Amino acid sequence: MDKAEQTMLANLHKNTGKTLEQWVEVVKKQGFNKHGEILKFLKEEHSFTHGYANMVALKSREADAGSVENKDELIEKQYKGKEHFKPVYDKLLSEVLQFGKDIEVVPKNAYVSLRRKKQxxxxxxxxxxxxxxxxxxxxxxxxxxxxxxxxxxxxxxxxINLTDVNDIDKEVIDWLKTAYENAG
Structure with a gap:
C-alpha cells in the first residue's frame, strides 16, 4: 500500500468514524452490482467525495490492484475483446516510463492509473x-x-482519444509529460 492510500485510509476513519473494512461491509449489505451504484450511494447517502467513494467501491468489489495477487490479470481482463488496443497501451507505457523512475503503474479493473505523488x-x-x-x-x-x-x-x-498506435505522436507524449511534471 502506498503512502497516499495510507493517508486516505486514515482520513476516511478520522472523518467518518468507520474503517475501510466497515464501509466495505455497509456497501456489501446494499447488494450493489455496479461500481456506479456504489459511488452514487456513498456520495448521496454519506456525502463522500469522489476519491473516497471510488476507493471504497474498488475495495468492496475487489477491483483494484491491491485486491488481486496477479496485477497482470487485471490488464489482460481490460483487453479481452479489445486486443487490438494492447499495442497502444504498451507504446504509451513505454514512453511514459522514460519520464522518470518515480512513476507508479497501478492497474485497476477497467484502466491503468499512472501516478507520481498523485495520479x-x-x-x-x-x-x-x-x-x-x-x-x-x-x-x-x-x-x-x-x-x-x-x-x-x-x-x-x-x-485524448486514440483509435490505433499510429495516433500516438509527439503531441500525445508532450501532454502526458506535462501532466507528469505537474504531479511532482
Missing part, C-alpha cells in the same frame, strides 16, 4: 473503437488533441 494520467481501452488517455491538467485550455472533461467528479480533467 497524472490513466490508460483505458474505453470501447472497442476508442482508447482513452485521461490526463490531469486542471486549468489547461483544451487544444489540439486535448479535450476538456466537463464532469466535476471525473478522475482526470482532460482526455
Amino acid at each position: 497524472f494520467a490513466i490508460l483505458q481501452p474505453a470501447t472497442k473503437s476508442r482508447f482513452e488517455v485521461g490526463i490531469n491538467l486542471k486549468g489547461q485550455e483544451p487544444k489540439g488533441k486535448l479535450e476538456a472533461i466537463n464532469a466535476s467528479n471525473a478522475m482526470y480533467s482532460h482526455k
Whole structure:
C-alpha cells in the first residue's frame, strides 16, 4: 500500500468514524452490482467525495490492484475483446516510463492509473473503437488533441482519444509529460 492510500485510509476513519473494512461491509449489505451504484450511494447517502467513494467501491468489489495477487490479470481482463488496443497501451507505457523512475503503474479493473505523488494520467481501452488517455491538467485550455472533461467528479480533467498506435505522436507524449511534471 502506498503512502497516499495510507493517508486516505486514515482520513476516511478520522472523518467518518468507520474503517475501510466497515464501509466495505455497509456497501456489501446494499447488494450493489455496479461500481456506479456504489459511488452514487456513498456520495448521496454519506456525502463522500469522489476519491473516497471510488476507493471504497474498488475495495468492496475487489477491483483494484491491491485486491488481486496477479496485477497482470487485471490488464489482460481490460483487453479481452479489445486486443487490438494492447499495442497502444504498451507504446504509451513505454514512453511514459522514460519520464522518470518515480512513476507508479497501478492497474485497476477497467484502466491503468499512472501516478507520481498523485495520479497524472490513466490508460483505458474505453470501447472497442476508442482508447482513452485521461490526463490531469486542471486549468489547461483544451487544444489540439486535448479535450476538456466537463464532469466535476471525473478522475482526470482532460482526455485524448486514440483509435490505433499510429495516433500516438509527439503531441500525445508532450501532454502526458506535462501532466507528469505537474504531479511532482
